Amino acid sequence: MTRVLILGGTGWLSGLIARHWRDRGAAVTALARGARPAPEGVELVIADRDAPDAFDAVTTRDWDEVVDISSQPRHVAAAVAGLAGRTTHWTYISSVSAYAADDEPGAGEEAALAVPLGPGEDYDYSRAKAASETIVRTALEDRAAIVRPGLVVGPGDPTDRFGYWVGRFALAGDEPVLVPDAEGRYVQVIDVDDLAPFAVLLGAERSNLTANAVGLPMPFDEFVARARRIAGHTGRVVPASDAHLQSQGVAFWAGPRSLPLWLPADATGFARRANATYLAAGGRLRDLDETLTRTLADERARGLERERDDGLSRSDEVRLLAELV
Structure with missing residues (x-):
């Protein structure tokens, strides 16, 4: 054994x-x-x-x-x-x-x-x-x-980064949601249920591989559009520039008062790593829509209005939106 x-x-x-x-x-x-x-x-x-x-x-x-x-x-x-x-x-x-x-x-x-x-x-x-x-x-x-x-995501995620978006769109319903004007920025994630079996596979094969376990790079605006569709959001999407968000104390990437997964403009390669080694070694990448759907179910179970470690509270977001809408 x-x-x-x-x-x-x-x-x-x-x-x-x-x-x-x-x-x-x-x-x-x-x-x-x-x-x-x-x-x-x-x-x-x-x-x-x-x-x-x-x-x-x-x-x-x-x-x-x-x-x-x-x-x-x-x-x-x-x-x-x-x-x-x-x-x-x-x-x-x-x-x-x-x-x-x-x-x-x-x-x-x-x-x-x-x-x-x-x-x-x-x-x-x-x-x-x-x-x-x-x-x-x-x-x-x-x-x-x-x-x-890369960023590990999916049901059970102890951080509030990836789930913020699909959860926020579901919470907002027909009301507006604040998003960064992140042209040229990308999102790249790996589903935990793809990563774990890959780690086991390498161990079972006694591999000496070094591999980036990352998904396919996706433009930030496409990621947001997918999260919105999965959540059934029908309200407005209100973009704000980097300069405006930073002037309001909104942080990049993670943490309190952040817009999760939003990267600085000069981090051009962070969410665009190569994954050819991972795929060639048998790594799986499920469709992002599946991960978003599973994550939304997890977000609902944990409470869409709960206090989050990462991201804006809905009340704070509404205050910021009032300056833009």
Whole structure:
């Protein structure tokens, strides 16, 4: 029987990877803090990765596959130190944010990574992922696969970015919705239910691939139009310029008082990464309409009027619209 250790295994993506391995008949163990239960049929080992004995319970066993999604280089380094000699293969879930620059449309896996984050330096997500990749690849060489997802989306998404748009259009109904005038900007996502089985596939094949796990780039206005259609919105779409939105304190991409997925004009390559390696290796891309439909059902179940970590509140949006309409 294939023995799989998921470092995590109780969260959104890592839990889904654990379930996919379980469904393939593997004996799956999740090492996590225990704040959430492991999926049914998955062994849970409770450990704090900041503790010096975090891996003691699992370094006495041999594994066919280890999966790690951490963005803390010290956690990755400790895991590699304890487990690289006990596993046949390793899959590290990195990010397209590990790249040094976002200015080249169509850039592939050969693009330069950010300067790896060093010990004691202020945390930077991009540099942390680059450092973690370097740790894994240096220790395991051709026994590791590295997956660089773009924005991961779909039901269960713990962020409020992708779901903001289809949820907002559904909430607005026949009333206006504020959108950025994002000509020349793109959206590029990967459905979590396409990403998880791809990570499992690489592990099952003991691949040493590095792959951008990203969907097809889509102009921002087309993405908004699709979200609006899926939500059945019949009100006006009111665009605003970058300058106006920024003058009103509206942020790019994510966070409170943001318009999610809206990128600065100079980030010309961020949502336009190449995905040929992913597709050639068997990665799946479902139609975006399917992802939007599933996401809308999830948004409705969670409450369209709930307080969001990312995006504008509806009341704040209405105030901004009053200045434009």
